[in-house]
Amino acid sequence: MKIIEVIADSAHHDTILAIAEHQQVEDIWSGPLNEDGRIATRILVQPENRQKVLDALQTVFHNADNYRILLIPLDTALSKPVEAKAETLSAEQLEAKKTKEKERKKSAMMSTREEILAQVKKNAQLDNNFILLVILSAIVSAIGLLENNLAVIVGAMVIAPLLGPNIAFSLGASLGEKELVIESLKSIFVGIAVAILFSIGIGLVWPGDFDSIELMSRTDVAYSGTAIALASGAAASLSLISGTSSVLVGVMVAVALMPPAVTIGLMLSIGAYDNTLGAALLLAVNIVCINLSSKLVFLFRGIKPRTWLEAHKAKQSRLLYIGVWAISLALLFFIIYLRHKTQT
Numbered sequence: 001m002k003i004i005e006v007i008a009d010s011a012h013h014d015t016i017l018a019i020a021e022h023q024q025v026e027d028i029w030s031g032p033l034n035e036d037g038r039i040a041t042r043i044l045v046q047p048e049n050r051q052k053v054l055d056a057l058q059t060v061f062h063n064a065d066n067y068r069i070l071l072i073p074l075d076t077a078l079s080k081p082v083e084a085k086a087e088t089l090s091a092e093q094l095e096a097k098k099t100k101e102k103e104r105k106k107s108a109m110m111s112t113r114e115e116i117l118a119q120v121k122k123n124a125q126l127d128n129n130f131i132l133l134v135i136l137s138a139i140v141s142a143i144g145l146l147e148n149n150l151a152v153i154v155g156a157m158v159i160a161p162l163l164g165p166n167i168a169f170s171l172g173a174s175l176g177e178k179e180l181v182i183e184s185l186k187s188i189f190v191g192i193a194v195a196i197l198f199s200i201g202i203g204l205v206w207p208g209d210f211d212s213i214e215l216m217s218r219t220d221v222a223y224s225g226t227a228i229a230l231a232s233g234a235a236a237s238l239s240l241i242s243g244t245s246s247v248l249v250g251v252m253v254a255v256a257l258m259p260p261a262v263t264i265g266l267m268l269s270i271g272a273y274d275n276t277l278g279a280a281l282l283l284a285v286n287i288v289c290i291n292l293s294s295k296l297v298f299l300f301r302g303i304k305p306r307t308w309l310e311a312h313k314a315k316q317s318r319l320l321y322i323g324v325w326a327i328s329l330a331l332l333f334f335i336i337y338l339r340h341k342t343q344t
Contacts, residue, residue: 123164199265
């Protein structure tokens with residue numbers, strides 16, 4: 001369970017109480033009238049009703065000012081248990097009860113739309129921290145690739161912040177959040193560009209060879225890598241929806257975006273353009289697969305905008321979005337096929 005705290009003008013207090021009663025919340029209590037005319041009301045909500053209560057509150061306060069809706073985590077709730085009453089249920093009632101319990105368990109594992117958005121926006125911000133993490137990851141990844149050190153490469157994968165903007169781009173398209181889509185695109189392009197440029201610089205001053213196994217393995221893409229990228233993108237999206245962010249570390253390692261981006265820069269620094277193309281194909285396949293699979297996860301788990309009009313607009317862009325990524329993946333497959341055919 002979580003607590004939804006609403007701080008709003010006293011004129012909205014009865015409406016808030018009505019919403020809580022209609023949604024059959026666990027408990028509700030209010031504070032005194034503040035000097036600014038607002039009342040703080042806290043609502044204890046079961047997981048299956050959390051999104052419904054938030055949607056109802058946002059509808060009420062859509063055109064209102066001077067209000068706050070806060071979602072507060074709750075670790076433990078101590079209460080006196082209500083003694084169960086003996087009752088006889090029909091087969092239909094038992095089935096309805098089982099269905100409701102399944103929905104409750106499913107909802108308990110899902111974060112609300114607002115929680116997912118808040119988390120994703122943090123990961124998509126193009127700021128100094130993002131740029132610094134990209135630079136550090138590029139340096140670590142380049143050294144690991146050139147020295148054939150897998151442990152160092154894995155460390156670079158964990159540091160790299162490139163996965164966040166890709167998931168944010170997919171979620172932004174699902175919810176029709178144009179600002180999030182634009183911000184995440186900026187982060188993706190800037191992050192990849194910075195990684196490639198720094199890798200070119202490292203390659204120009206590197207005194208050793210450029211033929212390590214780890215480096216050369218990133219200059220080609222196999223069809224099996226597509227399945228890994230698709231599964232990893234889906235896992236990243238599910239981890240956000242369910243709130244199990246610890247899964248993201250494993251996803252970062254499974255579908256690495258930084259090593260192929262760094263490989264592009266290293267190969268460009270020595271003029272190995274065929275290998276550069278192979279690394280670019282690997283990076284492109286990973287990006288396309290992450291976005292396609294995460295989009296499908298958001299679709300099947302019912303992540304959509306709050307209002308009907310927003311949902312209708314998002315549905316149109318969603319179909320276009322999925323179609324573009326599917327066509328892009330098919331085109332990449334064709335290019336990979338032609339490349340392998342010319343090499344044999």
